[in-house]
Amino acid sequence: MKITVVGTGYVGLVSGACLADVGNDVLCLDVDPAKIRILEDGGIPIHEPGLLEIVRRNVDAGRLFFTTDAEYAARHGTVQFIAVGTPPDEDGSADLKYVLAAARNIGKHMDDYRVVVNKSTVPVGTGDRVREAIVAELAAREAGFPFSVVSNPEFLKEGAAVDDFMRPDRIIVGAGDERAIDLMRELYGPFQRNREKMLVMDVRSAELTKYAANAMLATRISFMNELANLAETLGADIELVRQGIGSDPRIGWHFLYAGCGYGGSCFPKDVKALINTGNERGHDLLILNAVEAANEAQKLRLVDKVVARFGEDLSGRHFGLWGLAFKPNTDDMRDAPSRIIVAELLRRGATVVAYDPVAMDEARRIFGDEPRLAYAERPMEVLEGADALIIVTEWKEFRSPDFIRIKQMLRHAVVFDGRNMYEPSVMARVGLEYYGIGRR
Numbered sequence: 328m329k330i331t332v333v334g335t336g337y338v339g340l341v342s343g344a345c346l347a348d349v350g351n352d353v354l355c356l357d358v359d360p361a362k363i364r365i366l367e368d369g370g371i372p373i374h375e376p377g378l379l380e381i382v383r384r385n386v387d388a389g390r391l392f393f394t395t396d397a398e399y400a401a402r403h404g405t406v407q408f409i410a411v412g413t414p415p416d417e418d419g420s421a422d423l424k425y426v427l428a429a430a431r432n433i434g435k436h437m438d439d440y441r442v443v444v445n446k447s448t449v450p451v452g453t454g455d456r457v458r459e460a461i462v463a464e465l466a467a468r469e470a471g472f473p474f475s476v477v478s479n480p481e482f483l484k485e486g487a488a489v490d491d492f493m494r495p496d497r498i499i500v501g502a503g504d505e506r507a508i509d510l511m512r513e514l515y516g517p518f519q520r521n522r523e524k525m526l527v528m529d530v531r532s533a534e535l536t537k538y539a540a541n542a543m544l545a546t547r548i549s550f551m552n553e554l555a556n557l558a559e560t561l562g563a564d565i566e567l568v569r570q571g572i573g574s575d576p577r578i579g580w581h582f583l584y585a586g587c588g589y590g591g592s593c594f595p596k597d598v599k600a601l602i603n604t605g606n607e608r609g610h611d612l613l614i615l616n617a618v619e620a621a622n623e624a625q626k627l628r629l630v631d632k633v634v635a636r637f638g639e640d641l642s643g644r645h646f647g648l649w650g651l652a653f654k655p656n657t658d659d660m661r662d663a664p665s666r667i668i669v670a671e672l673l674r675r676g677a678t679v680v681a682y683d684p685v686a687m688d689e690a691r692r693i694f695g696d697e698p699r700l701a702y703a704e705r706p707m708e709v710l711e712g713a714d715a716l717i718i719v720t721e722w723k724e725f726r727s728p729d730f731i732r733i734k735q736m737l738r739h740a741v742v743f744d745g746r747n748m749y750e751p752s753v754m755a756r757v758g759l760e761y762y763g764i765g766r767r
């Protein structure tokens with residue numbers, strides 16, 4: 328099938344590459360010429376495990392192409408995926424300017440039937456706005472090509488994106504006409520060989536399903552973070568509580584890890600956008616407001632512990648920090664808790680040296696030439712002369728460090744662990760003063 332994917336970010340590039348990998352003829356469009364240049368030179372503009380190999384394989388096989396030419400893109404695919412960003416506007420609502428620009432472009436240049444599939448996370452009602460944008464463009468050039476608008480939200484997780492796309496739990500398709508539904512069935516056939524995974528519904532329900540999923544997962548995390556904070560005051564251990572409740576199949580194991588708050592390009596923005604949708608309809612979403620407020624406070628929880636240990640004024644203090652990305656296996660730092668934590672440590676006068684396996688270039692871009700923030704080539708280097716170690720992202724390479732060396736290198740043998748990577752009893756045995764989240 329001929330497919331165009333508009334936007335070559337995490338979602339667009341993964342979708343395009345995986346769709347090419349099952350034999351489709353895929354053209355990826357981006358407005359950012361720098362990204363297209365990297366792709367044409369055989370690289371990828373993001374860090375995502377397994378993606379480079381798939382991109383290269385399919386470019387070599389002649390099934391995957393890249394362009395900045397919007398007209399060529401609109402004429403290529405019968406299916407036109409929109410996978411552009413929907414960043415938060417000032418009031419928290421999703422900014423649709425990129426989605427609508429993509430839709431207008433399709434309307435301006437399409438020369439045959441098109442299925443316009445919205446993969447970006449968009450507020451309920453966006454399908455109608457996409458339709459109106461295309462109708463207006465077709466009318467302006469007095470063209471009458473038929474088209475369908477489909478909502479097909481994406482559920483992939485960064486760091487596991489290829490696997491999530493290749494083996495999805497479910498494929499949500501919001502559509503109103505049989506022609507589009509048939510095409511979507513054909514397109515997603517290769518990804519549901521073992522069992523039927525496609526759930527067909529109306530466009531609005533599909534759009535809301537995406538927000539509902541992220542809001543539910545964010546709620547679980549904030550709930551556990553709140554309980555973790557309570558556990559600390561009660562002398563209970565949140566890790567044991569997690570195991571105790573996760574074993575109930577009605578609750579399940581996923582997304583129950585307490586920590587220094589959720590980040591990334593989705594949960595924070597999507598929770599805010601859903602709250603905003605509620606406000607627009609006169610529904611104050613009480614639970615989600617609390618989820619959001621709890622998360623904002625949680626991002627400062629580690630600094631609160633640092634302050635409790637070293638005092639309000641941190642000038643003259645120096646901290647080593649492990650992990651800048653919002654989670655492991657990505658270089659993404661959008662809404663990462665590390666941004667808040669580092670900024671607050673610096674604001675209080677401390678200096679910081681940080682290490683992350685892949686996100687340090689991104690951190691340099693974000694923090695600029697901040698003189699009190701330095702970067703280390705290796706994890707152990709951050710410990711030199713540091714008062715304490717602060718762990719923000721649970722990269723695999725931090726799982727089993729040489730604790731004795733950590734103790735010897737740190738000035739105060741204190742570890743603040745925002746991801747509960749270690750057993751408090753082990754830390755006590757090696758003589759490290761250990762502060763987790765909700766641990767005894």
Ligand SMILES: NC(=O)c1ccc[n+]([C@@H]2O[C@H](COP(=O)([O-])OP(=O)(O)OC[C@H]3O[C@@H](n4cnc5c(N)ncnc54)[C@H](O)[C@@H]3O)[C@@H](O)[C@H]2O)c1
Binds near residue numbers: 447
């Ligand atoms: N990142 C994730 O894990 C994830 C998962 C599921 C859903 N989503 C949703 O998918 C959407 C895309 O997210 P992302 O993380 O891939 O974004 P991203 O910022 O990584 O990529 C978006 C790309 O779209 C390009 N673009 C913008 N306007 C364009 C236009 N008119 N024509 C062509 N290209 C254009 C940008 O240059 C950019 O490269 C968002 O709505 C997001 O909420 C993201």
Ligand SMILES: O=c1ccn([C@@H]2O[C@H](COP(=O)(O)OP(=O)(O)O[C@H]3O[C@H](CO)[C@@H](O)[C@H](O)[C@H]3O)[C@@H](O)[C@H]2O)c(=O)[nH]1
Binds near residue numbers: 482587
């Ligand atoms: O038990 C947990 C699980 C996650 N997190 C944090 O939650 C954030 C988000 O993690 P994750 O969901 O793994 O990453 P994303 O790539 O942002 O993926 C989410 O957002 C995407 C964009 O909408 C969706 O497609 C995915 O289904 C959804 O999981 C990260 O900061 C994690 O550290 C926790 O604190 N505790």
